[in-house]
Amino acid sequence: MNARPDVSDRATGVPHSLTDWLRRSSDPELIALFRRRPDLALPAPVDLATLASRASVRSSIARALDSLDAFTLRVAEVVAILGAGTSSTAVQAWFNEAHRPTVSVALARLRDWLLVWGEDDDLHPVGTVREVIGPYPAGLGRSAEDLFGAVNDIALIALLRRLGLPPTTQPTSGNAAAAEVLRRLDDLIAGSDESERTILDRLAAGPPIGALRNATGSGGTGPLSPARSLVERGLLIPIDRDTVELPREVALRLRTQPAGDVGPQPGEIVASERGTAVIDGGGATEVLEIVRLTEMLLNAIAQDPPVQLRAGGLGVRDLRRLSRTIDVSEQVTALLLEVAFEAGLLSSSTHVDPSYLPTTEFDTWQRRSTSQRWVQLATAWLAMTRLPSLIGERDERDKTIAALSADVERHSAPTLRLQLLRTLAEVPPGQAPSAPDDVLARLAWQAPRRASANRALAGSMLAEAATLGVTGYGAITGYSRALLDAAETGAEQAESNAADSLAAALPEAVDEFLLQPDLTAVVPGPPTPDLQRELGLAAELESTGGASVYRISPISLRRALDAGRSGTDLAQFFAARSRTPIPQALQYLINDVATQHGRLRTGAATSYLRCDDEGLLDRVMAEPALNSLDLQRIAPTVLISSSGISVVLERLRSAGFAPAAESSDGALVSLAADAPRVPARQHSRLARVRSAAIPDAQLSEVVTRLRASERLAAAMTQSTNRVTQQVPGVTSASILELLRSAIRGERTIALGYVDDTGTPSQRVLQPISLGGGMVRGHDPEDPRLRSYPLQRITTVSVLED
């Protein structure tokens, strides 16, 4: 890499290189570029030349091309075909008249993305654009000359004969065949029948290669297959045993638009009018369900915490068990788990064997309103770098991908999700797409290079959106539009807007139920949290949806009593909340269950003390020294204590009694102290990485620094006598020498310096001393003493005064 800027002809204003092109960009343009292609800004480039070479790197170009829509990509491909030095007019010639104005827009976009540089009359594809686009730009094959040139002589002889050309050898034969075929191209095409024409058209649309068994061999004696006949006539050219390719010239002749069948607008999304109320209502139905299911799922997890797999994640069996408990498919359960985890409602415990448990955040979440609860879940889903749809699939080692495991991580997920929702949001409010395929096709147009990989993922994301109530009847709901704004702008206000708009769409909560003689209670709408909690305690939930149906049974009533409700409480609760009178059977049931409840009593005791002699126990009870044992008499001959056996023994002994310890079968035992242990070390939780947008301030700093180094470099080219460059960490003799001479001559130097985060920068220094692996000195504008470790210095140049 050459650190010097290229020399440009400032007088004529024509840029000669990418670096030069960059130098002419304004600060805002550079900032915009960094925003589009963040990988160029991190770590901060030292100077524009570094930036230029980084922008030409294959992986960076690929990433940039990935985010282009189908039309812009096609324009980029045409530029790549035409090669460096082409003009916008030449590019436009590849497109139909109607599309030409949009080509300029696309070219401007390509310049913005730094995939093409140069003025309209001198366009250059940046760096590796051509390679990254692949062997068939714009779906076109190689030229006839190239293709025929690669065919071996023996295979070519038959064709040459058919074309009436003399037998020769390569390269003459190839060139001759190519020229002859191209000359007779129109006749050859006109002479093909319908099935041949179909093949030609398909290959012309791209990609230009097709499979043909034994393509290089002869056609045999029978009637020729259409593909074979095309090969015989030289319209298709075999490129290996089983593949044929359509020459570029043939494709161009067949195409109505040279660049192929690509328009500047994506396909229409056919939508039908549903009305915003219907769409929001449909979504709201799902919202209620999802919030309820999440709560149920997390409660089920708290009841019986599933253990975290050694490799991270939740076992298949646990997933199946949870899905049965909440009565939804495993796919939906997995989605709920991932969303709850992302929303911070679920985490793994830090025990020796970590298991999953709801977090304290779950308790906070439960106290929020339904709409707020949903917004929290939906926001988590939007930003989630995980793809729940992968759960249950097989990974490359044929292992089932577990929920909550690292295998579900995909960094591109949030981008794709946002893109998908944005696509849905393009449909006017109140209309619902008739077929999800239209939406997926639009998405494919927006990012054609990732289309095939994304299609399945986007399909399952659409399904997830429907499950979560982000969409209703296939259309994005009003409140989700607000949420999308929140995700894009990061504004808190938008999030609360979403919650408000959802709250308006949700049916009003119901605070009463209808009791029926068959001991069912029907809540005819979404229950208030309070009602849901109380009724859920006293009755079994049987069916959910628009309403909730509960069945009251002795078991459910007992559960309520176990939770501390009394029989009267329950009777009052039913009487107060029921719109219909309490059936007599229920009253009896409550009484029956309540009278039987609590006849057996239990309590905690750590040890007991028994003695057949009641008098001795009286003495023990009366002994003041034993008060601390907290003795209670539960039967004439039995005392219990909350202290452990060893303490009881010791206190009794010191109070002058002679107790002995016994095992459960009454045998005397001696107690040995337990050897002390500490708990094992904790497993660390999986580290989670997240990509975040780079703040503007940081970007402008990068640009400022670039400009500084440019100025410095410019100054140096005029004044430097020596520039040394080295591999970081190796202090070369020349650097030392240069430094020493600078100290001696009290000269100012420019240092190339890499700081401890690996970010390179340029510093100006008046060195004072050298030693201990450091060079010390001060900035000419700042009298404070600074020191730089020698191993971090990459270049040194002495500046002229």
Next chain:
Amino acid sequence: MTDGPLIVQSDKTLLLEVDHPQAAEARAAIAPFAELERSPEHVHTYRLTPLGLWNARAAGHDAEQVVDALVRFSRYSVPHALLVDVADTMDRYGRLQLAKHPVHGLVLISLDRAVLEEILRQKKIAPMLGERIDPDTVLVHPSERGRLKQALLKVGWPAEDLAGYVDGEAHPIELATDNWHLRNYQQQAVDSFWAGGSGVVVLPCGAGKTLVGAAAMAQAKATTLILVTNTVSGRQWKRELLARTSLTEDEIGEYSGEKKEIRPVTIATYQVMTTRRKGEYRHLELFDSRDWGLIVYDEVHLLPAPIFRLTADLQSRRRLGLTATLVREDGREGDVFSLIGPKRYDAPWKDIENQGWIAPADCSEVRVTLTDAERMTYATAEPEAKYKIAATARTKLPVIEAIVDKHPDDQVLVIGAYLDQLEEIAEHLGDVPIIQGSTPNKERERLYDAFRSGETRVLVVSKVANFSIDLPEAAVAIQISGTFGSRQEEAQRLGRVLRPKHDGRQAHFYTVVSRDTLDAEYAAHRQRFLAEQGYAYTIVDADDLRRPL
């Protein structure tokens, strides 16, 4: 969002709020495709099942109508997934058709070749199909018609049966409507049965199912085979047919353990049909002995397995199933539907009661507290003996007596499951007659007649009287023990007292149970069916009952 009476649940049940002004309209709209599952006082539960949706398709309703009904009457937004599912499910019906081919006879025709390919590859279905005549038509052996339909239903591609029915041997039968006529609901039941060809009619006990059978016969005007549960009920059928139709004594035959008559109308018992001699069902030939134009299955919920198998072969004949309670404790309701036919008519008990066709009934559960000694015996008994000990506790005897005394002017039936208990109670009530399994048919008839005429006021019966015994004037039934938690037994027993009384009196149904035992638990389970039909049980303490009023 409307404020409709219907709430759609995610488990595909539909809740209908009965007191809503639009309730009747909504009920009419959803009845064709949703099955009524429970009808307690305030909120009725319907269920959407594939079977129900396909039946609706078969009856000419389309998915759009179903979706429209749901959306129109639903209070909240109907989940999109559910609507899509409804449409998908209904779309599966009729891709395959069973039809009569002029040359090849019975054939399976597919309107969607992929479906045909799929089912041809099903291991269970392929053997039932014959030669493939053309890409869309496969030969079916006529005897496989029923089994094939059943199998196709199981794999979710129900066939539309267009092959029709044989008319059978014609025989003139008219209803003799001199001084009576069919009730509205009976007429509707017959009409929808006839329109559908075959199927099950569900009507409460005492609502006149026999007349639905008779009217169907009058409609078919063909020889008829009637299958009933026992001889006594067979004779009741005969009496009723003689009284209500143009049929004469000579035209009706009885095929039972005692007589083997085969006449244009033959009444056979399930028992004799399934009697085996040397491992063979000898009497199943009866099905082929005449060219029957109609087969009536009385109490179809009791249909025994061998008859199921045979019914599969009878798909070309019209079949009518009659029952009050289509709950089979063995869970084979599905087989009833696929072999006899789908449910063609179902009326909630309370509706019929409100129209005055069955007597209003007052159901009580009388709770008896066991003595300490009995409690101890119960507590220490083997688990399998516990129910019997609780159900047959002697403490029940004085309570039963008190109930009988409480209704001095009514005919009382005491129904139980354990013979020694029945004998005990008969003795306790002063040697009242008992009818049980071992009682000869002649003696049974005599006792029933005596009871009908009022000569006998109290009759103790075992479970032989659970069904089909017509005792119009019985107004009080006391259930003292039962077959564990059988829901349909409870309903059938209530049915014994539901015949409308000549003076419009209320019927009383008592269940005597031992408190805090398995007896009480089973009783709760038994009551579920009736509770779901809207009957509210009053709980009475035995001590309150015995106190002089």
